[in-house]
Amino acid sequence: MDLTISIVVGFMIIGALYAIHAKDLLSSVIACGIVGYSLVICFLLLKAPDLAIVQIVVDTITLIIMVAVVLDSSREESYSKPDTQGYISAVTAFLMIVVLLYFFAVSIQSLDILGKSSLRMAKHYIENAAQKTGSANLVTGVVFDFRGYDTMGEAVVLVTAVIGVLTILRIKGKK
Numbered sequence: 001m002d003l004t005i006s007i008v009v010g011f012m013i014i015g016a017l018y019a020i021h022a023k024d025l026l027s028s029v030i031a032c033g034i035v036g037y038s039l040v041i042c043f044l045l046l047k048a049p050d051l052a053i054v055q056i057v058v059d060t061i062t063l064i065i066m067v068a069v070v071l072d073s074s075r076e077e078s079y080s081k082p083d084t085q086g087y088i089s090a091v092t093a094f095l096m097i098v099v100l101l102y103f104f105a106v107s108i109q110s111l112d113i114l115g116k117s118s119l120r121m122a123k124h125y126i127e128n129a130a131q132k133t134g135s136a137n138l139v140t141g142v143v144f145d146f147r148g149y150d151t152m153g154e155a156v157v158l159v160t161a162v163i164g165v166l167t168i169l170r171i172k173g174k175k
Contacts, residue, residue, distance in 0.1 A: 005045055008103055011096060012038040025169075027093075029066045032164055033059060034096055039157075041100065044107035054154045058161045066165060 012035045019031035036059030043052035125142050133141030143151055 004103060004106065005042055008038050008041050008045070008100070011100060012042075015096070025070045026067065029063065029070055030093060032066070033063045034093070034100065036062070036161075036164075037100060037104075041103050041107050044104070045110060047111065048150070048153075049111060051150070051153055051157065055157050058157060062161050062165055066169065069169065
């Protein structure tokens, strides 16, 4: 699993670097999508499907909005030259998507069957959450008391998505 995560993180780094240096804004948005969906694969491999669901929703909505904005406006920045290697970029993006789909399939197979948990803490949560948290709602008690860092991680995903949108669209503050 460590090797798989290392390969996926390598794709994330390559996608992020390409997103920064791409001359075509649509290519940059697609590269950001590769980074986001790679993060989904990492979350699944680390057995955090709740974070993966949040990331996939945020990334999909963000991609739809960014692609719509880029297609509605100019695809290139005013100071950049046209990309002459469009065919190579398309083939590379296609190959990266195929490899990421393969790792997505591998990570899905490593998840537990729905309703069956291999985590040792699941039984402890169910039996002791009401007494330890004082919450009548088991889900609320577990999310906010036992899994506070996990909830914070989901918030980090949302903030990172907003920062990514602002970075890709190169929005500048008022002067």
